[in-house]
Amino acid sequence: MGLPLLRLPVRGFPVAGTCVSALRSAMRMTLEDSRRVQNAGYQLKRKPTKLPIKILQPGPSLLPKGSEPKQLLEQKLTQELDPTGWRRQLFQRSSPLALRPGDVVRVVFNSETNQTFVGTIMAIRRRGLDTSVRLRSEVAQLGVEMSVKVYSTSVKNFEFISRAVKKTRRAKLYYLRPDEKKGK
């Protein structure tokens, strides 16, 4: 098959595949023929075309230079949820007011009924804004545990009732729970 060196009969097709199909239809070639052309080592001449997609440069950062977005968000939320800082003070280890495991506190909730819960602090989970305390108490001779998110808007106040009799040797007082093996 003596095909002449190819010149594009149709202009303005940037994609190679389109070129070939247009070429085929122009030259009334069979599919097999066109494959042969593609595999024959010929290179179709193409004009260098501009990319149709415009790549934009990133704009200037909205955050101050060198700042951590996560930290900024946390600062902002702390301002919103704890403007006076009393929540932070109660649960920061270095603070003299800090609550410790074994202390007894009353949690006052922000509800219409002014619901409260008194209990011994069993565990403090320090995770920034996600900090929570687990309280345990006995209500009508039955153990009840409640874990409260410190920074929750539903918590109105923590009222300190008493310090632990002795400074506890553990951070988590799970031993306050009844012994399952012994029964009640």
Next chain:
Amino acid sequence: MIYLKSVLNVIDNSGAALVECVNVLGKGNKTAGRVGDRIVVVVQSIRSAKLLAQTSVQNRVQRGDVRHAVIVRTKKEFQRQDGTVVRFDDNACVLINKQGEPIGTRIMGVVARELQQGYAKIVALAPKVV
């Protein structure tokens, strides 16, 4: 997490002391019962008659009775909308009739606030609500 064969305390004066769960209603067969869920129970043991002097004989249940009940406390902790997590030291229920009204006339002990929806009468009768 109340399933088939779970044993619960009964905290009303219907006469039952311990019941065994035989079905959790309104759920698939693989979902656990939680506070506020309705269950079918079999009465396993009853309280002594002395304690139940005030209960009318009509309302008393017998050992082996199949009754409906509503779960009022669970050992498995449950979370509330505001992130608070609550957990009790035992599993307990209150016997109810088909209409959802409690069979007994008194409730002893704490119940969860979640019962307010659908079982307001139990919450009203309970001495303590957490």
